[in-house]
Amino acid sequence: MRLSELQTGHKAYIIKVNGSGAFRKRILEMGFVRGQEVRSILNAPLKDPIKYEIMEYEVSLRRSEAVLVEICMLAADIGKSGAADDDLLSIEEYEGNGAEHHIHHNSTQHQQVKNIRVALVGNPNAGKTSIFNLASGAHEHVGNYSGVTVNSKEGTLKHNGYTFTLVDLPGTYSLSAYTPEELFVRKHILGEEPDVLINVVSASALERNLYLTTELIDLEAPMVIALNMYDEMEQSGRTFDHKTFSALINTPIVPTVGKRGEGIPQLLEKVISVYQETEHEHVLIPYGRVLEKSIGIMEREIENSVTASLNMPLRYFCIKLLEGDKEMEDRLSGLQDNMPIFARRDKERAYIEKLLREDPESAFTNARYGFIAGGLKQTLTEKTQLADKTKLIDTLVTHKYLGFPFFFIFLWLMFEATFRLGGYPMAWIEWLVAQLGNLFRGNMAEGPLKDLIVDGIIGGVGGVIVFLPNIVILYLFIAFMEDSGYMARAAFIMDKVMHKMGLHGKSFIPLIMGFGCNVPAIMATRTIESRSSRMITMFIVPFMSCSARLPVYILFVSAFFPSMASLILLGLYAVGILIAAFTARMFRKTLFREDDTPFVMELPPYRMPTLKSVFTHMWDRSRQYLQKMGGAILIGSIIIWFLGYFPRDKEREARYEAQIAEIEMQHNTGAMGADERESLTAVIAHNRNTEHQENSYIGTIGKFMEPVMRPLGFDWKISVSLLSGMAAKEIVISTMGVLYTGDSEDQQSLKERLQGETYDDGTPVFTPLVIAGFLLFVLIYFPCIATIIAIKEEAHSWRWALFSVFYSTGLAWLVAFLVYQVGSLFV
Numbered sequence: 001m002r003l004s005e006l007q008t009g010h011k012a013y014i015i016k017v018n019g020s021g022a023f024r025k026r027i028l029e030m031g032f033v034r035g036q037e038v039r040s041i042l043n044a045p046l047k048d049p050i051k052y053e054i055m056e057y058e059v060s061l062r063r064s065e066a067v068l069v070e071i072c073m074l075a076a077d078i079g080k081s082g083a084a085d086d087d088l089l090s091i092e093e094y095e096g097n098g099a100e101h102h103i104h105h106n107s108t109q110h111q112q113v114k115n116i117r118v119a120l121v122g123n124p125n126a127g128k129t130s131i132f133n134l135a136s137g138a139h140e141h142v143g144n145y146s147g148v149t150v151n152s153k154e155g156t157l158k159h160n161g162y163t164f165t166l167v168d169l170p171g172t173y174s175l176s177a178y179t180p181e182e183l184f185v186r187k188h189i190l191g192e193e194p195d196v197l198i199n200v201v202s203a204s205a206l207e208r209n210l211y212l213t214t215e216l217i218d219l220e221a222p223m224v225i226a227l228n229m230y231d232e233m234e235q236s237g238r239t240f241d242h243k244t245f246s247a248l249i250n251t252p253i254v255p256t257v258g259k260r261g262e263g264i265p266q267l268l269e270k271v272i273s274v275y276q277e278t279e280h281e282h283v284l285i286p287y288g289r290v291l292e293k294s295i296g297i298m299e300r301e302i303e304n305s306v307t308a309s310l311n312m313p314l315r316y317f318c319i320k321l322l323e324g325d326k327e328m329e330d331r332l333s334g335l336q337d338n339m340p341i342f343a344r345r346d347k348e349r350a351y352i353e354k355l356l357r358e359d360p361e362s363a364f365t366n367a368r369y370g371f372i373a374g375g376l377k378q379t380l381t382e383k384t385q386l387a388d389k390t391k392l393i394d395t396l397v398t399h400k401y402l403g404f405p406f407f408f409i410f411l412w413l414m415f416e417a418t419f420r421l422g423g424y425p426m427a428w429i430e431w432l433v434a435q436l437g438n439l440f441r442g443n444m445a446e447g448p449l450k451d452l453i454v455d456g457i458i459g460g461v462g463g464v465i466v467f468l469p470n471i472v473i474l475y476l477f478i479a480f481m482e483d484s485g486y487m488a489r490a491a492f493i494m495d496k497v498m499h500k501m502g503l504h505g506k507s508f509i510p511l512i513m514g515f516g517c518n519v520p521a522i523m524a525t526r527t528i529e530s531r532s533s534r535m536i537t538m539f540i541v542p543f544m545s546c547s548a549r550l551p552v553y554i555l556f557v558s559a560f561f562p563s564m565a566s567l568i569l570l571g572l573y574a575v576g577i578l579i580a581a582f583t584a585r586m587f588r589k590t591l592f593r594e595d596d597t598p599f600v601m602e603l604p605p606y607r608m609p610t611l612k613s614v615f616t617h618m619w620d621r622s623r624q625y626l627q628k629m630g631g632a633i634l635i636g637s638i639i640i641w642f643l644g645y646f647p648r649d650k651e652r653e654a655r656y657e658a659q660i661a662e663i664e665m666q667h668n669t670g671a672m673g674a675d676e677r678e679s680l681t682a683v684i685a686h687n688r689n690t691e692h693q694e695n696s697y698i699g700t701i702g703k704f705m706e707p708v709m710r711p712l713g714f715d716w717k718i719s720v721s722l723l724s725g726m727a728a729k730e731i732v733i734s735t736m737g738v739l740y741t742g743d744s745e746d747q748q749s750l751k752e753r754l755q756g757e758t759y760d761d762g763t764p765v766f767t768p769l770v771i772a773g774f775l776l777f778v779l780i781y782f783p784c785i786a787t788i789i790a791i792k793e794e795a796h797s798w799r800w801a802l803f804s805v806f807y808s809t810g811l812a813w814l815v816a817f818l819v820y821q822v823g824s825l826f827v
């Protein structure tokens, strides 16, 4: 029987996990091992994915993934006892094996140095960041490691005369080489060699959390366990004899309550004492007769070879080789005489498979869980209190009928707060920027420097900080969603829809936020773990028509089709969504074939996030936005300003100056009335602006591009407006204002001019086909440089950012081309 067939509310036992690669490995590590009890809790409102309970925590699987898990229902012959295979060691056998302890000598003399480098390792949602934030206070900085889109934070603190350098590593369930996070954590431990590891273990899902611990034990890293969420364990009425368990694995365990900071001083004390130990007896995880024999054989095989370069315990290396770990295989390929070792390894793998009737990967996972189960059997008591607020909340938020409305109300609130509420501070910022501009305008001598400062720099800085309120508010919500556990539920209910586009349930939120502004939306893709899904989401966010494009639509719709305004607007938004869906599917089939992480997603218990953690999260993001994007956006805005401002034609300027002087003179001598002076000056300003725009670099580029834009029915003025829209979409309108009316502000006369604009032969420029093509072009081509820079920052690559520019602009051209050319056949 398959897990997907298990009816809601029923329980069964796992026989075997089929499938391959990342999915299989992940699901095994998350506890889907032979003999485990699993219960089907509920279906998502769209019947897919399904929520299961295993090892006392909740996880969601897609139906297509659950099919790969073989189960059997409660039957007398295959019960829990069936799992007590003689290869899964029980605690008694472990005792017998205990003679195998070995001594690890710590060669470096720590005593003089007073700086301890500590890394926090643990499952997602175990409370690492909470402990990190409380321990390090405000002294942290966010490190970003190029190449991988994985973040780790570093902070320092002082305690008892020691300085601690804390690193908050990304959450992982294990240390295999399947996800970027896992590789990153393993590299950090092996490469940076922190003096002491703090393994943060959630007491609420002890069994699964300890899986990572067994891997860390194999790594023989000096370690202290923080038994976090201790308050939740106490509330549930169960007890855990952590002293005995600590003796069993010979690793100190300190109960903590991460969000209140309880137990942290004790934790640091233990870190100091582990640090001061010069030698430490490391426990070996017993893997059972068959596996131990293979490990032994491999150890002997490799010992003959060069092993000094490994910088990890030989036993660990052998275990990983036997498991088929890709990275370790690469390391082995680098060693001399690796052929016989590979041959031996393959032989041992075949041997394990034959004897244990399961592949080595599951055999090792089973043995680790067997060890944990053995240890917990004696130390952990059953739950007595059934205080399940999580189940209660989940019946509402993942309810068949109520789940979606609840989610959409939440989204609506988030959207309104981000963009409507955020609109006020945005207006204040714009006002402040304008005041600052006026201050300089009034107090500086005329000239390019003044224009650079006022229009280029102040305008550019304004362009950076106007987004800040949106980002701050959006991140307040996202931090709340992530910390409380609701984010996982939102992904859970949206997954089926998003999966149809080849995406993950978590892609939905960035896409929705894209309707407000693409920049924070692209920053929000960080919550998506799978790299391929995150990249695809980043590329399609720009097709969500952001609010800056709205004024352009409104101008044209109200000038030309006032009666069909809402229909056209709706159509544009819908086309954007369709293009996004089409792009996502196409990219999934071509550029990002593999889905690197499956949808095995933990649904953590609901927890009330602390204000402090939400604010730290929000503050981090805002600061990153300013630090990393601010500079680039500013430079981009200045470049575009520069292209529009230069070259200055002295002769032309002098001619206009002379005309104005002439009028002034006539006015002063009384030959001209004030009204006439006014209107003549306006005409001159108009001619001056238009002529300048036309001859500026942007104007030149626009004219140069005209042959490319001709097939779309666009004249050079339209091209120039689209070009200057690179800075921000609103600028399309102000450029059109200058080009058509000489005044960037006056929308009423712009409308009239657009309606009346004709070519030399009298045919109108703006035919319905041109307008349709133009609006679609504005919808599809990339929204602004800030978005492109956000993509660059999040994808860590200029290549992908440029790719997005070319893809969206190319597609915009193609669509406008088809509309104009095909349309011309019929009209």
Ligand code: GDP
Pocket (backbone or CB within 6 Å): 122, 123, 124, 125, 126, 127, 128, 129, 130, 131, 171, 228, 229, 230, 231, 232, 256, 257, 258, 259, 260, 483, 484, 607, 608, 609, 610, 613
């Ligand atoms: P991380 O994913 O390991 O970094 O986990 P976080 O530090 O983000 O914590 C996840 C959630 O658990 C947050 O809502 C925290 O406020 C909460 N939390 C952290 N430590 C504790 C604790 O000891 N007890 C309880 N009840 N909640 C905690």
Ligand code: MG
Pocket (backbone or CB within 6 Å): 128, 129, 130, 171
């Ligand atoms: Mg964290």
